[in-house]
Amino acid sequence: MIEADAGSRGRTGLWTVVALGCALFAASIGVRAIAPARATLPKDRVEERPHIAEPMQLLSRGAQLRAAELDRWVSEPQRPGFRAARQTVFALSACPPLVEWIDGAEGQPVERLIASLRAGSREDALASLTLVFRIARACEWAPGIVARRADHAERLGGLLQDWLRVWGEKSAKDPLLADPALAAAVLYGRAMRTAFKAPLLSNNRAPHERAVAFLGELTGISSGRRTDFGEALRARYARAAEKLAGGSDPLIGLEEEAASLFPDLDGSCP
Amino acid sequence: MTERARPSSWHVAIAGLLVGAGGVLLGLQVDADGRFSGTGLTTLGIGALLALVASFAQVRASGLPRDAIGAFALVAAFLGFAFVVAGALAPGGPWMFFEVFLLFAFVASRRRTSDSGGRGIGGATLVALGLMLLFRLWVSYQGSEHRWQVLSLGIPVLSWLPFEFLDPIKRVSLGSFTPLELGFPPAGLSFAVSMTMWAVGFCLAAGGIALAQSGAIEHENDRIHDLIQTLPPTLARLVERLLPEDEWQALGLHGLSERRLMKRIEALASARLQRQREIQSMFQASATPALPPAGGFAGEIWQALSKASAEGSGR
Numbered sequence: 001m002i003e004a005d006a007g008s009r010g011r012t013g014l015w016t017v018v019a020l021g022c023a024l025f026a027a028s029i030g031v032r033a034i035a036p037a038r039a040t041l042p043k044d045r046v047e048e049r050p051h052i053a054e055p056m057q058l059l060s061r062g063a064q065l066r067a068a069e070l071d072r073w074v075s076e077p078q079r080p081g082f083r084a085a086r087q088t089v090f091a092l093s094a095c096p097p098l099v100e101w102i103d104g105a106e107g108q109p110v111e112r113l114i115a116s117l118r119a120g121s122r123e124d125a126l127a128s129l130t131l132v133f134r135i136a137r138a139c140e141w142a143p144g145i146v147a148r149r150a151d152h153a154e155r156l157g158g159l160l161q162d163w164l165r166v167w168g169e170k171s172a173k174d175p176l177l178a179d180p181a182l183a184a185a186v187l188y189g190r191a192m193r194t195a196f197k198a199p200l201l202s203n204n205r206a207p208h209e210r211a212v213a214f215l216g217e218l219t220g221i222s223s224g225r226r227t228d229f230g231e232a233l234r235a236r237y238a239r240a241a242e243k244l245a246g247g248s249d250p251l252i253g254l255e256e257e258a259a260s261l262f263p264d265l266d267g268s269c270p
Numbered sequence: 271m272t273e274r275a276r277p278s279s280w281h282v283a284i285a286g287l288l289v290g291a292g293g294v295l296l297g298l299q300v301d302a303d304g305r306f307s308g309t310g311l312t313t314l315g316i317g318a319l320l321a322l323v324a325s326f327a328q329v330r331a332s333g334l335p336r337d338a339i340g341a342f343a344l345v346a347a348f349l350g351f352a353f354v355v356a357g358a359l360a361p362g363g364p365w366m367f368f369e370v371f372l373l374f375a376f377v378a379s380r381r382r383t384s385d386s387g388g389r390g391i392g393g394a395t396l397v398a399l400g401l402m403l404l405f406r407l408w409v410s411y412q413g414s415e416h417r418w419q420v421l422s423l424g425i426p427v428l429s430w431l432p433f434e435f436l437d438p439i440k441r442v443s444l445g446s447f448t449p450l451e452l453g454f455p456p457a458g459l460s461f462a463v464s465m466t467m468w469a470v471g472f473c474l475a476a477g478g479i480a481l482a483q484s485g486a487i488e489h490e491n492d493r494i495h496d497l498i499q500t501l502p503p504t505l506a507r508l509v510e511r512l513l514p515e516d517e518w519q520a521l522g523l524h525g526l527s528e529r530r531l532m533k534r535i536e537a538l539a540s541a542r543l544q545r546q547r548e549i550q551s552m553f554q555a556s557a558t559p560a561l562p563p564a565g566g567f568a569g570e571i572w573q574a575l576s577k578a579s580a581e582g583s584g585r
Contacts, residue, residue, distance in 0.1 A: 021290050025293065036457075
């Protein structure tokens, strides 16, 4: 009797497994017909709450037309400081050398504010990056024909690197900051390559190697496990990402993209 | 009394699970945003075509299945082969047709040499498919890195020169393809996850095929054994001694209906017994005064046969 029960259970179990196998056969054919979802960039996602539209305009040549709009988005404690800094940097017109200006009376408070905004909300971070891009446009950071100084470009690279270290990975899937973060990386590559090429007869290897190490860590190339930011960079700027991963001149791809994206941002205040 | 499920039936059922799970994994890919999509039905169609050829070969060798478990084993092997081929082929374009051509040529050559030991899909075929899977993984990797060619070779001398303006002619691309040919999702392929799924799926489906085929053979042997066991015990032992189990498939007993199986066993047992008698009588007739001298090849043979005959008489 017990043996008969066990036999009956065994056959029921067998047919259950066979039925499960048939279901898997059907599923394995059905899943092949699943249509792929269309590609969506972070900026394609519509945010429910009020948001800053087209953030890349705030990094472009026409940023002064919209920069005042940021005043209401910056967090309350930073607002007066941001308004003052914004007015200062957007009023710059004499194209001062970047290091001299930023170490001067006008530049120091702006640099402090950039650091404070960087530690704030995502809107604060965008405001911070807007100031950095405006400084990059309004100050001279090209090495110069005779002086061949690398420190201006290195300083600009430093500002961008600090921003990317805090916001690079977080911004990869953020509708507001995804594009600005990639633009920051592209400009960072150009600034650091400018510093690399600054000496007339040789190359300045220290900023170049620092930049390659930092970008390798940020994109995950150095660890062999690509980060979200690395994926976003590869999807948007494939050649730059490929050069960064294995080229003999890792920053050249970023420089080429920067020249195409921001032709006016060459350090010479055109 | 309810009959218990045999281990061979369980083997076939588990093989179905393995093939099904492998098919699901081989049928999916993950895009850069982590979303699943299908790998398409085109390659499955080609896989099904090749699997049909393999199944025909199997049916010719082993006959049609005679019960539900046998039919399930055949379906599992058919689908498993279709999934494995679909998973190993490049998803589209000239590379896919080139691989299909190679595979047809390979399957045809294996059928001529019939290396698969009575199975429709042999180990050599699975190894060839494994190599094709490696090629597919390679081109998928290249595509996921936005490199749209199988290989990029540096031209000697030119590629050593440190002049950027020579970049366009420093390297030559071999075997170019497009994202459309690879069937990539619009957001791009997440290579690591997709590769893992395909590799695991391939192993599961290939393991399922092997298990389904061995399970089907064992299941048929069980059916024949059951029939022989309906004879009186001494007669059943004699028949199983005359017709050893490992020869049943080669003797064409697999896939026969019960009535034809009885006739075939009867004919084979009779023929083998007749042959046994003929050998015995020939041996006895050869025991003439003209015995070969001890030692040497003839003497050794004679001693071995005498010993075997004495042992047989003793039993």
